[in-house]
Amino acid sequence: xxxxxxxxxxxxxxxxxxxxxxxxGDIVHGAGGPFSETWQADQxxxxxxxxxxxxxxxxxxxxxxAVGVDANALYGITLPSGQRWTHQGGADTVPVVAGxxxxxxxxGTLFALxxxxxxxxxxxxxxxxxxxxxxxxxxxxxxxxxxxxxxxSRFVAVARSGQVIRSIDSAVAxxxxxxxxGIGFIPWNNQYVSAVDLKTGDEVAxxxxxxxxxxxxxxxxxxxxxxxxxxxxxxxxxxxxxxQATRVGLPKRQLPGKPVWLGSGNQLWPVNSSARLKIRLSxxxxxxxxxxxxxxxxxxxxxxxxxxxxxxxxxxxGAVRFVKSxxxxxxxxxxxxxxxxxxxxxxxxxxxxxxxxDAGSADLGARLTACAVDVSAVSLDETTPAVxxxxxxxxxxxxxxxxxxxxxxxxxxxLTQLDSPLVTKILIDLTSSSKIPPDLRAAARKLIATRRSGxxxxxxxxxxxxxxxxxxxxxxPLGPLADALAAMNEVSATPLLARHLxxxxxxxxxxxxxxxxxxxxxxxxxxxxxxxxxxxxRATADEPSLVNAVVAVGGALLxxxxxxxxxxxxxxxxxxxxxxxxxxxxxxxxTPESTAASGSEPSERPRPPGSEPSVASERPRQSAPAAPKxxxxxxxxxxx
Amino acid sequence: MPVRNPRxxxxxxxxxLPSLAGLAGFARTAVAAPPKAAKAAPAAAPKPKxxxxxxxxxxxxxxxxxxxxxxxxxxxxxxxxxxxxxELLLSRxxxxxxxxxxxxxxxxxxxxxxxxxxxPYAQHRTPELRRAALxxxxxxxxxxxxxxxxxxxxxxxxxxxxxxxRGLGELGVRAAVPELFSVLPKDVxxxxxxxxxxxxxxxxxxxxxxLGRLRFEVMESGLVPILLRPQxxxxxxxxxxxxxRLRRMATKPAxxxxxxxxxxxxxxxxxxxxxxxxxxxxxxxxxxxxx
Numbered sequence: 001x002x003x004x005x006x007x008x009x010x011x012x013x014x015x016x017x018x019x020x021x022x023x024x025g026d027i028v029h030g031a032g033g034p035f036s037e038t039w040q041a042d043q044x045x046x047x048x049x050x051x052x053x054x055x056x057x058x059x060x061x062x063x064x065x066a067v068g069v070d071a072n073a074l075y076g077i078t079l080p081s082g083q084r085w086t087h088q089g090g091a092d093t094v095p096v097v098a099g100x101x102x103x104x105x106x107x108g109t110l111f112a113l114x115x116x117x118x119x120x121x122x123x124x125x126x127x128x129x130x131x132x133x134x135x136x137x138x139x140x141x142x143x144x145x146x147x148x149x150x151x152x153s154r155f156v157a158v159a160r161s162g163q164v165i166r167s168i169d170s171a172v173a174x175x176x177x178x179x180x181x182g183i184g185f186i187p188w189n190n191q192y193v194s195a196v197d198l199k200t201g202d203e204v205a206x207x208x209x210x211x212x213x214x215x216x217x218x219x220x221x222x223x224x225x226x227x228x229x230x231x232x233x234x235x236x237x238x239x240x241x242x243x244q245a246t247r248v249g250l251p252k253r254q255l256p257g258k259p260v261w262l263g264s265g266n267q268l269w270p271v272n273s274s275a276r277l278k279i280r281l282s283x284x285x286x287x288x289x290x291x292x293x294x295x296x297x298x299x300x301x302x303x304x305x306x307x308x309x310x311x312x313x314x315x316x317x318g319a320v321r322f323v324k325s326x327x328x329x330x331x332x333x334x335x336x337x338x339x340x341x342x343x344x345x346x347x348x349x350x351x352x353x354x355x356x357x358d359a360g361s362a363d364l365g366a367r368l369t370a371c372a373v374d375v376s377a378v379s380l381d382e383t384t385p386a387v388x389x390x391x392x393x394x395x396x397x398x399x400x401x402x403x404x405x406x407x408x409x410x411x412x413x414x415l416t417q418l419d420s421p422l423v424t425k426i427l428i429d430l431t432s433s434s435k436i437p438p439d440l441r442a443a444a445r446k447l448i449a450t451r452r453s454g455x456x457x458x459x460x461x462x463x464x465x466x467x468x469x470x471x472x473x474x475x476x477p478l479g480p481l482a483d484a485l486a487a488m489n490e491v492s493a494t495p496l497l498a499r500h501l502x503x504x505x506x507x508x509x510x511x512x513x514x515x516x517x518x519x520x521x522x523x524x525x526x527x528x529x530x531x532x533x534x535x536x537x538r539a540t541a542d543e544p545s546l547v548n549a550v551v552a553v554g555g556a557l558l559x560x561x562x563x564x565x566x567x568x569x570x571x572x573x574x575x576x577x578x579x580x581x582x583x584x585x586x587x588x589x590x591t592p593e594s595t596a597a598s599g600s601e602p603s604e605r606p607r608p609p610g611s612e613p614s615v616a617s618e619r620p621r622q623s624a625p626a627a628p629k630x631x632x633x634x635x636x637x638x639x640x
Numbered sequence: 641m642p643v644r645n646p647r648x649x650x651x652x653x654x655x656x657l658p659s660l661a662g663l664a665g666f667a668r669t670a671v672a673a674p675p676k677a678a679k680a681a682p683a684a685a686p687k688p689k690x691x692x693x694x695x696x697x698x699x700x701x702x703x704x705x706x707x708x709x710x711x712x713x714x715x716x717x718x719x720x721x722x723x724x725x726x727e728l729l730l731s732r733x734x735x736x737x738x739x740x741x742x743x744x745x746x747x748x749x750x751x752x753x754x755x756x757x758x759x760p761y762a763q764h765r766t767p768e769l770r771r772a773a774l775x776x777x778x779x780x781x782x783x784x785x786x787x788x789x790x791x792x793x794x795x796x797x798x799x800x801x802x803x804x805x806r807g808l809g810e811l812g813v814r815a816a817v818p819e820l821f822s823v824l825p826k827d828v829x830x831x832x833x834x835x836x837x838x839x840x841x842x843x844x845x846x847x848x849x850x851l852g853r854l855r856f857e858v859m860e861s862g863l864v865p866i867l868l869r870p871q872x873x874x875x876x877x878x879x880x881x882x883x884x885r886l887r888r889m890a891t892k893p894a895x896x897x898x899x900x901x902x903x904x905x906x907x908x909x910x911x912x913x914x915x916x917x918x919x920x921x922x923x924x925x926x927x928x929x930x931x
Contacts, residue, residue, distance in 0.1 A: 467794045468801065469822045504765045505796040532760050535733035540766060576702035577734050 034186070034194045034203040035170055044238030046205035050183065050195055051237050058221035059180040060099040060138045061377030063115035066332070066341065066349045067095050067102050068368040069271045075364040076102065076118050079341060079375055080351055084365060085118030092130050094269040094277070094332075096143075097374040099136035099218075103143060105129070110156065112141055122162030129154060130268055133176030135184075135218055140165065140198050142184040144174045146268065155186055157198045166198050175265030178216035178223050185216040185223060185233075187265055193225050208241050214265030219284050220337065220377045224248075227262060230285050232295060248285040248295045253318030255281075256306045256406035271370035278307050282333035282340075283315065284376045298335050298376075299354040303342070305330035306407045309396055310342050312356050320414045322356025323392040325399035331371035339380030343371035351375075353382030356392065390418050394426035402437045409440060416447050424454025424484075428461045431477040448480035455490055462496035466505030478506050479513035486517035494521045498529035501553070502536070508545045515549035515556075522556040530556050531568060538586075539577045551585030558589060690719045699729050707738050715745040723749040727757035739769055747776030755782020762788050762800075771799055778807040786813035793819050793828075802830045809834025809865075817843055824850070829858045836862030840873050848882055856889075860897055867901040867917070871910055880916045880926045887920035895921065 064079040074087040074095065095104035101121065102113040110131060111123035129145035132153070136142070141158045153174035157166035166184070175187030183204065184196045190212045195205040207213075212227045224230035229249030231237070236245045250261055257279035269277065283302035287295040297315040304311045307329045312322040328345030339359050340352040347366050351359040359380040364371075386392065393415045400408055412430070415423050430436050430444040451458075461476040478500050485493040497514045500506055506514075515533075522530060534553050541547045554572070557565035572578050573586040690713065698710040707729075714722035726742050726749070734742065743761060746754040758780065761773035774792055777785040790813065792804035805828050808816040817838050824831040835847045844866055851859050863886070867879050886894040902917040916926035 465794075466796050468796065468826070469794045469819050502760065502763050504763055504770065508765070535731060536760060536764055538733050539735045540733070540739065540764075540769075546765070571732075575732075577704060577707075577738065578702075 034168065034196050034201075035172065035188055035192075036203075039192075039206055041208055041241065042206075044207070044241055047193075047195065047207040047240075048235075048238030050205040051233055051235065054181050054183065055235070057181045059178070059218045059223060060136065061220045062097045062218070062374040063100050064336075064341075064375045064378045065097055065102065065115040066343050066362060066364060066371060066373040067097065067104075067115075068331075068343065068347055068364040068366060069095065069370040070366050070368055073366070074102070074104065074113070074118070075347070075366050075368070076113070076115065077349065077362045077364055078116050079349065079362060079373075079378070080360050080380055081362055082116070084363075086365075087113055087118045087120065091271055091370070093132070094271060094370045095372045096131065096134040097372055098134045098141055099138060101136050101141060102372070103131065103134035103136075103141060105131035105145060110143060110145060110158070112158070121160065122158060124156070124158055124162060124164055126154065126156070130270075132174075132268055133215075133265060135177050135179040135216070137179035137181055137183075140179065140182065142177045142179045142186075142198070144177050144186070146173070155184065155196075157184060166196070166201060168196075168201075173214075173266040175214035176216060176262075178218050178225075180218070180223055180233075185225070187213045187216050187225065190214055190227075190266070207237065210241060210243055215262045216265075217262070220286065222285075222287070224285055227264060230262075232285070232287055234287065246287055246295045248287075248297060250281060250283060250297075250302055251314075251316065251318040253313070255304050255311070256410050259304050259306070261302075269370075275307075277331050277370060278305060278329045280305050280330070280333065282335055284335040284337075286337070298337050299340070301335070301354070303333045303335060303340055305333055305342070306410075307404060308344075308400065309404070309407045309411070312340070312352070320389065320393075322352070322386055322389065323396045323411065323414075324350065324352060324356070325396040326350065328367070331368060332373045334373045334375045336375035337377065337379045339375070339382075341373045341375040341380070343368070343373040345369075345371075349373060351380050353380060353386070355382065356386040356389075357382040358384040358386075388420065388422065390415060390420045390422040390426060393418075394422070394429065397426065397430060398433065398435075400435070402435055405437050405440060408436070409443070412440065412443055412447070416450075419453075421454035421457065424448065424451045425457035427451070428457055428477060428481075431480075432461075432474050434474070445477045445480045448477050449483040451484050452488055455485070455488060455492075458485055458490075459493060459496060462493060462500065465500070465503055475500075475503070475505050475507075475510075477510070479510035482510070482514040482517035486520050489521070491521050491523065494518060494523055494526050495529075498522065498526040501529060501533040501549075508543060508549075512545040512549040512552070515552040519552040519555045519559075522560050524560045524562075527557070527561050527565065531561070531565070534568065534572070538572045538582050539575070539579055541579045541582050544581075547579065547581045547585065550579075550582045551589065554582075554586050555589050690714065690717050690722050692721055692725065695722065696725055696728075699725055700732075704735060704738055707734070708741055711738075711741045711745045715748045718749065720749065720751050720753075723751040723754055727754055730757040730761065736766055736769065739764075740772055743769065743772045743776050747772070747779040750779045750781070752780050752782045754780045755784035755788070758782070759784055759788050762792055767797055767799065770797065771803055774800060774803045774807060778803075778810055781811060785811055786815065789813065790816050790819060793823055798827070801828050805830035805834055809837040812838065814838055814840075821846070824858070825854055829861065832859050832862035833865060834862070836865030837869075839866070841875075844874050844878055848878070848885075851882075851885065856891070856893055860893065863897055864901045864904065867913065868904055868906060868909070876910045876912050879910070879913045883913070883916045883920045884926045887923070887926065 066077055066079060068075040069091050071090055074091060077084045089106055091104040091106050093105060095102050097115060100115050102115045104111060108125060108128040109123050110126045112121045114121060126145045129147045132144045132146050134141060134143035143156050144153055146153050153170045155168040155174055156164055159165050172188060178185040182198050184198050185193050187193045193207040193213055193216055194203050197204050207225060209231060211229060213225050214227045217224050223233035229247055231240050232246035234246050239245050259279045259281045261281040261283060281302055281304050284298045285295060286298050300315050301312050301321055302315055304313055308326045310324045310330050311320055314321055326344040327348055330342055330344050332343040334341045338354045342350045345368050347364040347368050349362040351361055353359045359382050393411045397408060397411050415426060427444045427448045431441050458481050462481055464472060464476050466472060466475045482497055497518050500514050501511060530553050534557060537546055537550045541550050554569045557569050569586055573583055573590055695710050698706050714726060723746060726745050729742050746758055755777060758773045758777050762770050764770045777788055789804040789807045792800050805820060820831040820835050839847050866874055886898055898917055898921050905914050920926055
């Protein structure tokens with residue numbers, strides 16, 4: 001356990017003098033000196049007694065407000081829609097919404113603004129320290145400020161008049177504080193929360209937690225302590241040492257960038273801390289009922305940000321409930337009693353209903369480097385219902401830039417868990433988007449092959465061809481579509497697939513898969529397209545996939561072409577100009593058992609000698625056999 | 641601008657031959673009969689002088705060297721009946737070497753009836769074959785060529801687009817004007833020459849409005865043709881406007897272009913335009929009224 005050698009209790013009104021005057025000596029009374037190592041565990045008695053004493057009162061909830069920061073000013077707006085205000089001068093760390101105030105530090109000064117108007121209420125010097133955390137009990141604001149040297153923490157309590165009524169310097173790091181009814185709650189040493197009477201300076205109680213505690217937070221008037229999980233300051237608090245207090249925690253799940261919820265209360269949040277601000281979790285704990293047994297999170301959900309994407313996740317299992325894409329990187333989020341608020345770098349505050357629909361928006365009027373937003377005490381009404389989750393994911397994927405590959409992958413993974421035909425459309429759109437990185441496009445293609453719904457989107461995609469004039473510069477994902485449609489026995493796709501056979505803009509591997517699908521699905525109506533392809537490539541096939549495609553089409557000609565088709569294949573099999581592997585494949589097709597098989601009922605056939613199947617880039621190592629047959633088509637497309 | 645995709649027509653054309661071939665497999669018996677296009681050829685068409693039966697047998701035998709020799713014989717003969725044999729060869733398919741020679745042969749024979757046999761090869765995956773097929777199609781002046789070339793303009797091969805753009809002008813395919821406008825700013829400079837040959841009225845004005853917005857090198861191949869077009873297609877007023885614009889550019893390429901137009905100017909061309917060219921080359925405004 002670390003020692004606390006220096007602490008100073010200051011009661012003089014002149015903060016400048018006070019901040020530098022060390023009045024050493026043990027003037028703290030009660031359960032023991034604050035941050036004292038000699039404190040004896042009291043089995044939660046002191047903290048339980050304090051809780052009982054304060055139970056009837058409530059800490060003031062945070063004003064619903066968003067506060068943005070740029071290099072020149074703070075920009076505020078009350079939510080859901082209110083007057084905008086501007087406070088000239090910046091902030092060096094992310095401001096904190098503390099009750100009805102906004103507390104911030106800048107250039108060695110701690111100051112408080114009225115959250116509704118932006119009017120400055122007070123300002124006190126803090127000796128080049130910066131704000132780490134703040135809270136307000138309605139009369140007194142408490143804050144922890146720190147210098148560049150970590151561990152040099154100072155706890156200050158400032159009255160509305162600007163009078164510093166308490167200042168405690170500590171050699172060890174103090175966490176994010178809370179306040180209620182004249183008591184300051186200060187986490188320290190990742191283990192304790194000292195409750196200090198702001199008037200007397202006495203440590204009136206101490207909470208010992210068996211998990212990391214660096215945060216003391218006020219959510220809608222209730223205090224919670226912890227870091228990764230939070231313990232509620234209620235009638236169970238005395239059981240905290242035995243892990244039986246009222247506790248909430250977020251479900252564990254993999255998320256891009258490994259975001260944290262509150263993070264360590266011992267760290268600073270500089271306004272330019274880039275990615276750290278943009279990859280976060282946000283949740284507001286709540287507990288209803290006297291027993292407090294049903295602690296959970298408001299909306300039964302929490303938010304996860306990754307730059308321009310915000311996910312709404314179930315607080316039970318982490319399942320994705322909604323997805324929002326933003327016009328700028330997410331800088332701050334807050335979960336309300338109902339609904340959510342997200343402040344992004346463009347200066348927009350998006351209000352989201354509990355179901356992920358729109359609940360309005362506000363504009364801070366400037367591009368931001370940091371933001372603080374708090375709607376933990378309010379409910380936001382939905383103005384526009386959310387579209388389906390599949391559509392939300394599709395929109396987000398479309399909005400993402402190529403450098404957001406991690407988020408894109410997560411969204412695609414989520415997408416494929418949904419049972420909606422729209423998923424097929426979204427995956428097809430992904431393969432046609434130039435914004436999608438190659439890896440993700442490959443993943444989307446692979447997934448399309450596994451789809452068994454959304455036929456209408458598949459057919460619509462096949463209608464499309466590469467078209468330089470119309471700027472359609474990516475052909476549709478022919479191979480995966482062919483696999484899927486073949487597995488679905490979708491005969492209506494055959495004219496479209498046949499047309500793609502003879503389009504040189506398609507990748508050869510895709511053409512091979514289309515040929516194999518046609519081997520299964522083709523009807524006499526496609527005879528001429530098949531025959532043209534066969535004629536063009538039977539003697540010019542110069543790669544395995546093209547060889548396989550020609551042989552597959554040869555099989556289709558035998559199946560649907562009648563005597564005419566058979567003549568074409570037989571003559572090709574005899575022609576010395578026919579490519580040697582093609583000839584071998586055709587000969588195999590023309591063996592008696594193969595001919596029987598190509599007629600109607602598919603059956604197992606021997607593979608023609610030397611016809612190693614080609615491997616399509618995103619397809620599993622599954623062959624398009626030189627003598628393709630229906631069952632293999634289905635097997636191919638069912639593979640992931 | 642949405643344009644009609646001529647794919648359907650091309651595929652239809654491609655299917656003509658197979659259906660013929662299908663009647664008798666590879667051994668088409670009607671080879672001896674002159675093809676329809678041959679009938680339409682001028683009365684002075686050379687008398688058949690090829691041993692068609694022997695050539696047919698050679699072309700079907702699958703011996704690459706012999707096939708190439710047979711193709712040379714047909715190309716040299718200029719006999720339209722030989723073209724039919726080559727068309728059948730294409731409809732059956734062959735090695736790249738043979739196909740390449742066969743396509744060139746049809747280009748040399750320049751029979752409009754060969755369009756249907758050549759059309760599918762404009763979509764072949766081997767770039768050399770499809771480019772050769774487009775060139776041959778242009779040479780045949782087949783009725784199918786316009787649609788095939790238009791389709792090629794939509795394709796992914798830049799060389800193919802360039803050949804197609806040029807060919808559309810050569811063949812006078814007016815229907816392709818919107819597509820040519822679409823590809824002109826997209827690195828298909830050959831579209832400029834064709835637009836210069838094909839545009840009428842507002843289209844020419846639209847084309848000239850691109851002067852200054854697109855690089856001069858892209859536009860210049862279309863400017864001389866416009867100046868040489870008859871008054872019925874391109875009014876003199878527009879030509880004079882163009883000449884004046886080129887004069888004011890006062891660059892060497894613009895001046896050379898004016899000189900080239902004057903050198904090629906038809907004897908029966910507009911006197912006003914000719915005078916305008918002469919004045920502009922000397923540095924004067926195209927008309928005396930002009931500032």
